[in-house]
Amino acid sequence: MNRLNLCPICSSDRLRTFLTRHQVPVHQNFICADLDQAHAMQRGTLEMAVCDRCGFVFNAAFEPELLAYGEQYENSQMFSQGFDEYVNGLAHRIVAECGDGPRHVIEIGCGKGEFLRRLASSHAANISGAGFDPAYRGAESELDGRLTFHREFFRREHMQSSSDIVVCRHVIEHIADPMKFLAAVREALGDANSTRIYFETPCVDWILDNDVVWDFFYEHCSLFSRRSLAAAFEQARFEVVSVERVFGDQYLWLEARPTDTRTVPRFDTSETPQKAVDFQAVADRRLASWQQSLRELLERGPAVVWGAGAKGVTFSNLVDPEGTLLAGVVDINPSKQGGFLPGTGHPILSPEQLADREVVSALVLNPNYREEIAAQLQRLGLATTVVSLM
Ligand SMILES: [Zn+2]
Numbered sequence: 400m401n402r403l404n405l406c407p408i409c410s411s412d413r414l415r416t417f418l419t420r421h422q423v424p425v426h427q428n429f430i431c432a433d434l435d436q437a438h439a440m441q442r443g444t445l446e447m448a449v450c451d452r453c454g455f456v457f458n459a460a461f462e463p464e465l466l467a468y469g470e471q472y473e474n475s476q477m478f479s480q481g482f483d484e485y486v487n488g489l490a491h492r493i494v495a496e497c498g499d500g501p502r503h504v505i506e507i508g509c510g511k512g513e514f515l516r517r518l519a520s521s522h523a524a525n526i527s528g529a530g531f532d533p534a535y536r537g538a539e540s541e542l543d544g545r546l547t548f549h550r551e552f553f554r555r556e557h558m559q560s561s562s563d564i565v566v567c568r569h570v571i572e573h574i575a576d577p578m579k580f581l582a583a584v585r586e587a588l589g590d591a592n593s594t595r596i597y598f599e600t601p602c603v604d605w606i607l608d609n610d611v612v613w614d615f616f617y618e619h620c621s622l623f624s625r626r627s628l629a630a631a632f633e634q635a636r637f638e639v640v641s642v643e644r645v646f647g648d649q650y651l652w653l654e655a656r657p658t659d660t661r662t663v664p665r666f667d668t669s670e671t672p673q674k675a676v677d678f679q680a681v682a683d684r685r686l687a688s689w690q691q692s693l694r695e696l697l698e699r700g701p702a703v704v705w706g707a708g709a710k711g712v713t714f715s716n717l718v719d720p721e722g723t724l725l726a727g728v729v730d731i732n733p734s735k736q737g738g739f740l741p742g743t744g745h746p747i748l749s750p751e752q753l754a755d756r757e758v759v760s761a762l763v764l765n766p767n768y769r770e771e772i773a774a775q776l777q778r779l780g781l782a783t784t785v786v787s788l789m
Pocket of ligand 1: 406407408409411450451452454455
């Protein structure tokens with residue numbers, strides 16, 4: 400294994416490892432068909448390091464070849480009403496900022512095409528779009544050809560005009576060499592200087608500020624602070640218009656434009672590195688206290704984790720690696736139900752199944768969904784109590 404000794408963003412060697420976990424499942428957003436596949440999930444080492452110069456956080460032991468974003472990869476969150484509203488807000492915002500003239504939107508890493516479809520269908524008929532994702536499965540053309548989907552990486556010849564909008568959501572945190580990726584995007588944009596670029600990615604400061612131990616996992620090898628994200632774009636010859644914290648401060652939303660002027664990136668030398676040091680001091684204690692809380696909850700009756708996404712998978716692997724304590728993990732996405740969690744093999748249940756299993760407690764890992772989940776349990780007439788871990 401080639402351990403990274405230099406920061407992938409600023410090339411500094413002033414790196415500090417603040418979290419090490421061995422034998423973690425490499426995939427979190429992955430549905431296993433049976434217990435054998437769950438237990439046999441490829442594992443890797445998580446060695447989260449922070450750069451003292453720019454505040455970038457990354458897995459220094461990351462091996463991209465261990466990952467396979469294939470057909471069993473499933474990361475749709477659109478089944479949650481709260482998330483759905485959040486994404487609608489983003490789409491509205493893009494349309495509002497870009498005016499109502501005809502626009503062509505390019506989405507890099509379009510997944511199943513949900514965001515592009517929403518942009519094109521719900522707001523303005525004069526939006527067309529092209530989605531690029533080697534893992535895309537589905538029709539190549541939709542809405543009478545206004546949307547096209549391509550199972551490949553975005554390249555320069557895919558640009559249609561300088562008024563294009565480029566969107567890239569929740570991709571860069573999966574990429575081990577973000578500078579190479581941004582250079583490729585910049586190269587593809589050519590001299591299209593009026594193109595608006597929008598990127599969304601988790602905010603590492605939110606994770607560190609709130610001691611969210613389950614938000615460090617293998618798929619996310621590159622985590623940014625507001626400043627390190629801006630610095631990465633500046634180095635790649637973009638002018639950063641803004642970087643905001645969105646979705647209850649959990650994500651960063653960056654707007655940039657291509658520029659030909661090379662700006663000297665401003666590096667953050669203080670905040671994030673210190674937060675990582677503070678996090679290191681509490682992470683193990685946090686984990687031990689959740690294990691204790693779980694044991695106490697189990698005395699009252701069966702417990703589940705709510706959400707078979709990355710947070711739920713990471714938490715379950717941390718507190719119940721043998722899969723013997725939790726009764727399962729609930730997910731409202733029907734394509735996940737009936738499957739098994741990578742690593743632990745916990746069964747993925749529908750909310751309706753909680754009644755048969757007499758589940759007393761549902762552990763909620765993301766505060767943004769707490770009320771929505773409580774309302775859902777109430778609608779189903781279930782006595783299961785929501786236990787918020789944040
Ligand atoms: Zn750095």
